[in-house]
Amino acid sequence: MTNKLLLLPGDGIGPEVMTEVERVLDRLMSRHGLKLDVETALFGGASLDEEGVPITDAVVATAKSAQAVLMGAVGGPKWASVARDLRPEMGLLRLRKEMDVYANLRPALCFAALADASGLKRHLVEGLDIVFVRELTGGVYFGTPRGIETLADGSKRGFDNQVYTSAEIRRVARVAFELARKRSNKVTSLEKSNVMESGLLWRQEVTALHASDYSDVQLEHMYADNAAMQLVRAPQQFDVLLTDNLFGDVLSDLAAACTGSIGLLPSAALGDAGKPGLYEPIHGSAPDIAGKGLANPVAAILSLEMALRWSLGEVGLADQLYRAVEAALNNGARTADLGGSLSSTDMGTAILAAL
Structure with missing residues (x-):
């Protein structure tokens, strides 16, 4: 039986870091034997713009039927004046509540x-x-x-x-x-x-x-x-x-x-055994750098590592991915937040090379 992973890129830098996650997923599935059914859905402000709500009932249902959900980020000044119950962050709170992921692991x-x-x-x-x-x-x-x-x-x-x-x-x-x-x-x-x-x-x-x-x-x-x-x-x-x-x-x-x-830094939100987990980088949507290719994708990639470890039963691949991130950093790969000059894509490429 193939596991299902739901990707929710969200807002701001969320889609940019999620692109690098998808590159890693492609590599793990094409060369490392990972078998995974991957779906992508609107979430947060992107969903509000398209669907009128920060998360739809259908997306919540898909999340609850998956083994793991991996999100990018939500929110931004574009939606600061909308009604509180429609703000992008309310979609995240609803998702956490309905998935009943009560234990948030933040290394x-x-x-x-x-x-x-x-x-x-x-x-x-x-x-x-x-x-x-x-x-x-x-x-x-x-x-x-x-x-x-x-x-x-x-x-x-x-x-x-x-x-x-x-x-x-x-x-x-x-x-x-x-x-x-x-x-x-x-x-x-x-x-x-x-x-x-x-x-x-x-x-x-x-x-x-x-x-x-x-x-x-x-x-x-x-x-x-x-x-x-x-x-x-x-x-x-x-x-x-x-x-x-x-x-x-x-x-x-x-x-x-x-x-x-x-x-x-990544995070994992877990519920009772056998229930899907929710994974996300702990950074926000960083609207000031969104669309510029400057975001550090490491937290999102390590959130995938946590999903492999805690929800998808792929501890060996999780270990490999963690070592690849560590090796890329040891080799000097740095985005701007770390004092370097690599773009989001360049950082993803460095991790793929190490993998």
């Missing part, structure tokens, strides 16, 4: 060849290999009630509701503990239990699950604001960082800056 690793590209000193980042496990379908991005209301005096008040249940916390914490067992066996759980009730429940549930099922794994708790400081002071103290949706969104981008460029 932050520093390739040896790029240790001097980081804004931090070499000794802080050389060999860095940490991963965020971010809860992805709950928290403040999905909580209700939410809205903007007009008060009696004519002023306005905006509100969002940070909500978590025990079950939501425990299932993503389980992913973090299981992942830690395959790595350095340490989980750092981040929250603000000192000032947030949802954060207090988070700490209580993670602590209880650890005591009952994962006492062999080292667990530490840390306030999210302290974690932000620690990520730029001594990032290598961490292994697996477990976070809620909001803090994971912010802190994983901070960790990306430690590695040299946000254009290097």
Whole structure:
């Protein structure tokens, strides 16, 4: 039975980096034995322009029937004034929710060849290999009630509701503990239990699950604001960082800056075993460079590597692709974000040559 991969190029630089992913896919299928049924669909602002919604019911259904979904990026100033429920980002939130991909794996690793590209000193980042496990379908991005209301005096008040249940916390914490067992066996759980009730429940549930099922794994708790400081002071103290949706969104981008460029880092959003995964580079649509051929495709290509590893059952090919990216960087391949001059296509060609 052939696996199905759905590609959602999206907006901005999304189509440019996805083109390089497609070149890699063609090579893996033509020369490396990968058997895959690949489909492409509109998503985000591109879908809004064509279909009137940021994602159609048909595309959601296709995503849920695939083994993996790989997206480029969504959003941009072109759609900044549309109604909030029609903004490109709402298509992404809907896709995450309907696929029920509640555990977002965001690795932050520093390739040896790029240790001097980081804004931090070499000794802080050389060999860095940490991963965020971010809860992805709950928290403040999905909580209700939410809205903007007009008060009696004519002023306005905006509100969002940070909500978590025990079950939501425990299932993503389980992913973090299981992942830690395959790595350095340490989980750092981040929250603000000192000032947030949802954060207090988070700490209580993670602590209880650890005591009952994962006492062999080292667990530490840390306030999210302290974690932000620690990520730029001594990032290598961490292994697996477990976070809620909001803090994971912010802190994983901070960790990306430690590695040299946000254009290097992929992500995987996973649900229960046997369900499709959603993969995406963690960079945005970068409208300022869209269409110029300057985007770094490494994060998108490594998102494909994660899809091969986690959803498509092709661990051997995933290893080959990772080594090819590493070799290209070792050989000096650099896009502008890394201080080089290669175009998106040139970077893809360098990776293909290494592959």
